[in-house]
Amino acid sequence: MSIEFQPYDIIKDTDMTQPIDFNQRNKLKSVDRAFKAEITNIIRLTDMEKLFQIRIVDDAERQRFTFLPGQFVMLQVPGYGEVPISISSSPSAKGHIELCIRKAGVVTNVLHNARRGAKVGIRGPFGTHFPMVQMHGSDVLLIAGGLGLAPLRAPMFYVIENRVSFKDVHILYGTRQPDQLLFRYQYEEWSLIDDINLQIIVERPDATWAGRVGLITKLLDNITIHPEKTYAIVCGPPVMFKFVCGRLNQMGLPMHRMFVSLERRMHCGMGKCCRCNIGSTYTCIDGPVFDYWSVMNLKEAI
Amino acid sequence: MLFKILYKDDFRTLIETAMKSVEVVAPKKVGSNARGKPIHHYLPVTSFEEIDLSYETTEYSAKTYFIPYLENLANYRFGDEDWEKEIQYRFEPRMILGLHACDISGLLRLDKVLIHDKFPSPYYIARRKNTLIVGIDHEPCEGGFCHALGTNVVSHGFDLFLTDLGDRYFTAIDSDRGYILLNKVLTHDVKEKDTKDYLDARRRISDAYTTHVNVHNLPNLLDIEFESDVWKKWGAKCLSCGSCAQVCPTCYCYGVSERVSMDWASGAKVKQLYSCNLVDFAQVAGGHNFRPEATTRLKYRYYHQHRGFVEIYDEPKCVGCNRCGRTCLAGINPPDIIGELQAEVRK
Numbered sequence: 001m002s003i004e005f006q007p008y009d010i011i012k013d014t015d016m017t018q019p020i021d022f023n024q025r026n027k028l029k030s031v032d033r034a035f036k037a038e039i040t041n042i043i044r045l046t047d048m049e050k051l052f053q054i055r056i057v058d059d060a061e062r063q064r065f066t067f068l069p070g071q072f073v074m075l076q077v078p079g080y081g082e083v084p085i086s087i088s089s090s091p092s093a094k095g096h097i098e099l100c101i102r103k104a105g106v107v108t109n110v111l112h113n114a115r116r117g118a119k120v121g122i123r124g125p126f127g128t129h130f131p132m133v134q135m136h137g138s139d140v141l142l143i144a145g146g147l148g149l150a151p152l153r154a155p156m157f158y159v160i161e162n163r164v165s166f167k168d169v170h171i172l173y174g175t176r177q178p179d180q181l182l183f184r185y186q187y188e189e190w191s192l193i194d195d196i197n198l199q200i201i202v203e204r205p206d207a208t209w210a211g212r213v214g215l216i217t218k219l220l221d222n223i224t225i226h227p228e229k230t231y232a233i234v235c236g237p238p239v240m241f242k243f244v245c246g247r248l249n250q251m252g253l254p255m256h257r258m259f260v261s262l263e264r265r266m267h268c269g270m271g272k273c274c275r276c277n278i279g280s281t282y283t284c285i286d287g288p289v290f291d292y293w294s295v296m297n298l299k300e301a302i
Numbered sequence: 303m304l305f306k307i308l309y310k311d312d313f314r315t316l317i318e319t320a321m322k323s324v325e326v327v328a329p330k331k332v333g334s335n336a337r338g339k340p341i342h343h344y345l346p347v348t349s350f351e352e353i354d355l356s357y358e359t360t361e362y363s364a365k366t367y368f369i370p371y372l373e374n375l376a377n378y379r380f381g382d383e384d385w386e387k388e389i390q391y392r393f394e395p396r397m398i399l400g401l402h403a404c405d406i407s408g409l410l411r412l413d414k415v416l417i418h419d420k421f422p423s424p425y426y427i428a429r430r431k432n433t434l435i436v437g438i439d440h441e442p443c444e445g446g447f448c449h450a451l452g453t454n455v456v457s458h459g460f461d462l463f464l465t466d467l468g469d470r471y472f473t474a475i476d477s478d479r480g481y482i483l484l485n486k487v488l489t490h491d492v493k494e495k496d497t498k499d500y501l502d503a504r505r506r507i508s509d510a511y512t513t514h515v516n517v518h519n520l521p522n523l524l525d526i527e528f529e530s531d532v533w534k535k536w537g538a539k540c541l542s543c544g545s546c547a548q549v550c551p552t553c554y555c556y557g558v559s560e561r562v563s564m565d566w567a568s569g570a571k572v573k574q575l576y577s578c579n580l581v582d583f584a585q586v587a588g589g590h591n592f593r594p595e596a597t598t599r600l601k602y603r604y605y606h607q608h609r610g611f612v613e614i615y616d617e618p619k620c621v622g623c624n625r626c627g628r629t630c631l632a633g634i635n636p637p638d639i640i641g642e643l644q645a646e647v648r649k
């Protein structure tokens with residue numbers, strides 16, 4: 001007598017033989033395969049931040065890659081590690097993506113030393129997005145503090161490319177010092193766009209700074225809000241949410257019309273490692289984009 | 303569900319035959335503790351004598367055969383300008399013999415997260431589908447409170463499930479593979495006497511529980527008692543060692559790190575099970591820690607077990623095996639913590 005067991009070969013599973021598409025969340029089983037991508041260009045923004053232009057190597061994969069503003073990718077540097085990074089480019093550019101990365105630790109330092117042509121891995125897109133379509137026909141406030149401009153750029157590009165679908169558009173950006181301002185070379189372009197109100201402010205000016213001085217909330221002083229037809233996207237450090245969203249709320253904007261992006265430690269991006277949990281909420285699946293009402297109702301969120 | 307009667311001699315033949323073609327993992331006595339109680343582990347066995355199906359419990363759960371403590375998610379080969387990534391899944395068949403109902407319930411919890419939710423894990427699916435599970439009924443273990451959580455009986459999640467009726471097993475069959483396996487030996491149809499003996503055995507077991515935990519309204523209670531002194535008291539004792547999560551059948555959280563060979567020719571992406579009690583669990587670059595105190599981390603673990611998981615999957619993650627309570631050097635255990643929280647609201 002003998003017993004034969006027919007092993008189940010997962011590789012032959014139909015879901016595994018499909019092209020990888022991380023937007024197929026309930027079916028995708030090839031969770032640890034990644035798109036191979038190439039760093040095509042590196043732009044030095046400040047001493048601490050660089051913009052990496054990245055292209056998915058495989059033509060078909062590049063064409064298929066789509067994301068929504070506010071989503072992030074897990075960026076893999078084999079031998080060093082994997083980090084979550086917001087996509088900082090226009091959703092219409094598909095598999096040509098831009099990532100704005102601050103030197104913060106092991107992986108990000110390696111990236112800062114990387115050269116053009118280096119190969120990295122990308123898994124994603126992951127997470128929730130800013131509800132851009134829902135915002136059509138409304139005024140939008142795009143507000144960023146510091147590195148918050150990185151995740152804000154995707155919705156910004158969306159608004160700029162679809163300017164006709166929005167009413168008043170305000171871009172408000174603040175940093176501590178002038179030398180921390182990101183994407184300085186783009187301000188002129190943004191301010192020249194028909195009817196976009198771009199305002200920049202720094203807390204601690206240096207000798208060369210001729211612009212406005214103060215906290216980002218100051219920029220809200222000369223803006224009138226029409227609460228019933230306005231949305232706000234606020235990106236930056238959590239302390240900023242309290243001040244900016246609190247202020248917007250005082251000005252009449254309901255909390256469910258403000259959207260923020262939260263940061264947590266992440267090791268998978270797929271609701272498996274639990275590192276990103278806020279209570280029982282997964283920042284990688286239920287976030288990183290949350291409306292402010294939900295954030296206020298999460299224990300230990302900010 | 304299909305039931306059959308399997309005499310113990312035939313059962314032995316069945317297992318001995320299975321051992322010839324698959325790896326069999328079963329409870330095995332490995333020593334005794336300070337009180338003289340035997341210590342068991344789920345280990346690969348090669349002879350029937352090594353198996354001790356009368357074991358009370360094991361120190362570690364059997365999750366290691368599904369989500370190993372260390373697992374290579376991918377291997378890399380580095381070239382001059384490029385790298386190649388290779389992923390391998392385990393699919394050698396294996397039989398796990400002698401799992402108790404709580405541990406099978408634990409696997410069902412893991413199935414919810416790792417198979418049925420978003421982004422199913424191929425690593426887990428490959429192992430789960432290639433593992434035959436033969437469960438067995440048993441007398442309540444010391445401190446176990448599975449009956450409070452309804453995890454002391456299972457109706458699926460296994461291939462075969464045995465209830466000891468002295469000279470024979472009342473055998474539940476839950477898969478075609480289990481059915482085929484069982485048909486290799488002589489089995490008998492269930493007679494009235496067998497059913498009666500089975501129900502008696504079940505009743506005897508369920509009357510034998512001595513640990514009582516009141517989980518009534520626990521998810522809401524946890525919310526109400528979020529700032530309770532109970533957390534401060536137990537949190538102050540916690541050593542943040544993470545042993546509780548290591549032994550827990552349903553704790554699945556992890557961290558990922560990269561390893562490289564000395565000559566940089568190859569490397570690996572390695573997953574390591576983690577614990578939300580460890581100090582850097584929620585620490586991010588720049589040093590900010592979202593849960594810097596042991597108290598908040600301990601509380602978080604209980605919230606995930608008894609509140610967060612319920613919110614998503616309609617049942618607690620904890621299956622009441624009390625392994626975490628037995629392993630904890632600080633004496634932190636679910637019956638005491640839940641009991642004290644219940645007492646708080648009655649004050």
Ligand SMILES: Cc1cc2nc3c(=O)[nH]c(=O)nc-3n(C[C@H](O)[C@H](O)[C@H](O)COP(=O)(O)OP(=O)(O)OC[C@H]3O[C@@H](n4cnc5c(N)ncnc54)[C@H](O)[C@@H]3O)c2cc1C
Pocket residue numbers: 072081082083084085086087088099100101102103104105106107108109147150151262263264265266267288585586587588
């Ligand atoms: C949704 C999201 C979007 C992000 N977008 C950007 C961005 O656009 N630009 C940018 O510069 N940074 C961004 N970050 C932060 C960035 O992920 C961390 O700076 C980075 O992980 C640090 O990794 P490291 O290896 O350099 O640091 P180390 O301190 O050496 O980190 C070791 C490991 O810890 C984990 N980790 C540490 N810090 C964080 C963190 N803040 N968030 C998540 N995991 C962390 C990672 O797995 C990392 O590999 C984002 C984080 C999240 C959660």
Ligand code: SF4
Pocket residue numbers: 539540541542543544545546547579600629630631632633634
């Ligand atoms: S509860 Fe006990 S086992 Fe768990 S981390 Fe704290 S001291 Fe360690």
Ligand code: SF4
Pocket residue numbers: 546549550551552553607619620621622623624625626627636
């Ligand atoms: S939390 Fe403790 S009692 Fe509950 S399943 Fe895990 S180890 Fe067992």
Ligand code: FES
Pocket residue numbers: 265266267268269270271272273274275276277282283284285
């Ligand atoms: S990043 Fe792993 S669960 Fe969210």
